[in-house]
Amino acid sequence: MDTMRDRFAPVVSRLLDEDPRVAVVLAEIGKDGFTEARRRHPDRVINVGIREQLLVSAASGLALTGLRPVVHTFASFLVERPFEQVKLDLGHQNAGAVLVSASASFDWPAGGFTHMSPGDVALLDTLDGWTVHVPGHPDEAETLLRHAVAAGDDKVYVRLSVQANTRGLAVDGTRFRTVREGRAGVVVAVGPMLDAVLDATEGLDVTVLYASTVRPFDAAALRRATETARADVVLVEPYLAGTSTAAANDALAELPHRVLGLGVGRRELRRYGGIDEHVAAHGLDAGALRERIGGFVGAGARV
CATH class of the missing domain: 3.40.50.920 (Rossmann fold)
Known part of the structure; x- marks a missing residue:
């Protein structure tokens, strides 16, 4: 079975083709999955390098121009390291974005504690207005990614993991x-x-x-x-x-x-x-x- 993250680049690449509002912002991690999408949409696939604070700030700027940015890196670099930018550049300015993480709580133990983020959802709970999706299967991840991008200008966090259930369920992005x-x-x-x-x-x-x-x-x-x-x-x-x-x-x-x-x-x-x-x-x-x-x-x- 493929992983949730395996679905991420193909799904978002299709969304780039389908919706001219969608943009992707990366910080080196995951860039290889968007090589072809960047060729087709060079103005909407942006790699800021290993600068996670800039990653979120750039997404906020794109959102303020009317785009729907999808932002991706490991959870510890997406929520924890640039938390001030998540709080101010997105939250305070009421700018919407879709944050899509990888590595979850301990998906890459060899990466050490710098690459673990068990406190990401609790940290976002200190802020107002975030939708948080935690898919349990790659099929659910694909559905919830589409829900997140289609959610107007809302602030959405999609938490991807290599841990998965054996089968996906029909999910609607709202209900238990x-x-x-x-x-x-x-x-x-x-x-x-x-x-x-x-x-x-x-x-x-x-x-x-x-x-x-x-x-x-x-x-x-x-x-x-x-x-x-x-x-x-x-x-x-x-x-x-x-x-x-x-x-x-x-x-x-x-x-x-x-x-x-x-x-x-x-x-x-x-x-x-x-x-x-x-x-x-x-x-x-x-x-x-x-x-x-x-x-x-x-x-x-x-x-």
Whole structure:
């Protein structure tokens, strides 16, 4: 199976052909995928070099002229390093862009902590008006990229990862999907965490919701799920643990409820290892998730 990032350049290259508003801004990373697109659209495929602050500022300038910039590099260089530009050049000026990241929380462990970004979504949560897509499969990534570019002049973040579920689901860029229904609690699986969550909850009487778009948070879907299930909610996110606990608490503010946030821990893992080892170390493999989810919703959750 190809990766989400494998879909990125071909999809956006087609969008460049289809929509004269679309522009692409790169900082060296990913430029080879746009060689042909740059030949066809030299004024709308821009490589600023290894200058991530300029990457975002240039996108803001293009947006202010009426273009729809798609901006790409590793998550740590796209959200964290140029955060001031994301905050001011895009947010403060109300300039829309589509930020498309790669490398996710720990997709390239050999790159070290400089290339890891488990806190990217939490950081964007400090700003107003961002839509955040977290696809769980390359097919979903393609759909959500098109949604993002077509979203007027909105500010959109698309978080791509090499981790993926075995099959893609139909996603609409807005709502959570109900994948499994139960009565003992609700588990929200975000993006590429769905397969592990389904394995972890096999035989447990819980509802599983699938979220490929996490901001805005689909509060209505979570409330509906708690109409038929106990309001014990577990969030399983492929980034910093607890990123969405406040959103879940707000959604259920009128109900007695409990929320458990599972995800990437704050402790830095200083050995490179592989992706699977990082998943296991953060307790995000199916076995560890089953123990933590089962312990939270209680023994009565077994079917």
